[in-house]
Amino acid sequence: xxxxxxxxxxxxxxxxxxxxxxxxxxxxxxxxxxxxxxxxxxxxxxxxxxxxxxxxxxxxxxxxxxxxxxxxxxxxxxxxxxxxxxxxxxxxxxxxxxxxxxxxxxxxxxxxxxxxxxxxxxxxxxxx
Numbered sequence: 001x002x003x004x005x006x007x008x009x010x011x012x013x014x015x016x017x018x019x020x021x022x023x024x025x026x027x028x029x030x031x032x033x034x035x036x037x038x039x040x041x042x043x044x045x046x047x048x049x050x051x052x053x054x055x056x057x058x059x060x061x062x063x064x065x066x067x068x069x070x071x072x073x074x075x076x077x078x079x080x081x082x083x084x085x086x087x088x089x090x091x092x093x094x095x096x097x098x099x100x101x102x103x104x105x106x107x108x109x110x111x112x113x114x115x116x117x118x119x120x121x122x123x124x125x126x127x128x
Contacts, residue, residue, distance in 0.1 A: 002054065002074045003051065003052045003053070004081065005049060005050045006048070006049055006078075008089065009046040010047060012038050015049065016047075019036070019049070026081070028079070029081075034051050035051070035054075036051050037050045038050075049081060
């Protein structure tokens with residue numbers, strides 16, 4: 001089973017209402033028919049949203065996703081939950097100039113390790 005959860009700093013009825021609102025609705029979780037449950041967070045800290053994506057953990061499915069460039073379903077669900085939380089708590093989804101589309105699991109998978117500069121690049125950096 002693939003499960004994830006997040007805590008949103010709002011009352012459970014408000015979170016459930018916003019979850020059902022088209023402007024707030026999450027794309028990936030909604031399209032894949034995941035089971036979603038809302039629970040009061042301990043210590044009166046808001047609402048926990050629990051998402052169960054089902055049992056898509058077969059090795060063949062994971063290999064097929066990697067070969068075709070598909071992202072991990074759990075990572076995409078976490079992205080959706082994080083965006084929902086940001087939108088509910090702040091009213092916006094923060095973006096940076098370096099990644100205007102936001103932080104995406106797909107983008108993380110395509111990252112390369114940092115490469116050292118060669119001597120000519122170091123000379124250019126020192127001259128600036």
